[in-house]
Amino acid sequence: MSIRKIVQYPDPILKKKAKTVTKFHARLHKLLDDMAETMYDAPGVGLAAPQVGILKRVLVIDIGEGLIEMVNPEIVEKSGEQLSPPEGCLSIPNLLGEVRRAQKIKVVGQDRYGNPIEMEAEGYLARAFQHEIDHLNGILFIDVAERTFRPEEVDQT
Numbered sequence: 001m002s003i004r005k006i007v008q009y010p011d012p013i014l015k016k017k018a019k020t021v022t023k024f025h026a027r028l029h030k031l032l033d034d035m036a037e038t039m040y041d042a043p044g045v046g047l048a049a050p051q052v053g054i055l056k057r058v059l060v061i062d063i064g065e066g067l068i069e070m071v072n073p074e075i076v077e078k079s080g081e082q083l084s085p086p087e088g089c090l091s092i093p094n095l096l097g098e099v100r101r102a103q104k105i106k107v108v109g110q111d112r113y114g115n116p117i118e119m120e121a122e123g124y125l126a127r128a129f130q131h132e133i134d135h136l137n138g139i140l141f142i143d144v145a146e147r148t149f150r151p152e153e154v155d156q157t
Contacts, residue, residue, distance in 0.1 A: 001033045003041050004052040009092045009140065018050055018057045018136040021071045024114035028058070032069050032112050035060045044090045046128045048135035051091050059132040063124050070117065073109035073133055078102035082123070086154065087131060087141045096154065097145030101130045 039047040049058040080103025086096035104122040
């Protein structure tokens, strides 16, 4: 495994739509391993392949409950609504945003071997999935935020 460089905004790759993965081989496994190591080193709770310069539909997430890897993820159900906590992004350091997201989602995709997987997520995990899947579609949190602000502007009360 190795740590990869995280692409920073305004790099144009962050605005491009990632391509569907069709080959589940050792290079994909290395990408997933490297992405997890990069995310943990940053540190962050999610990372999409375009954030390491690869236009493939691949993401990793760990909100503190263990690593989730998903290839070709797609949200197939959404319900409810959440607005907080503020979102940040490893590709846009020193900026946070208030983004309205679904409270609960169902995601389908594949594991690193191409086997179908399905997950239900709510709250913070649902927010992380939606954020990372947005990356795969060339959408950044600043594109959908109701407002953005610097971390030092967060109300400390």
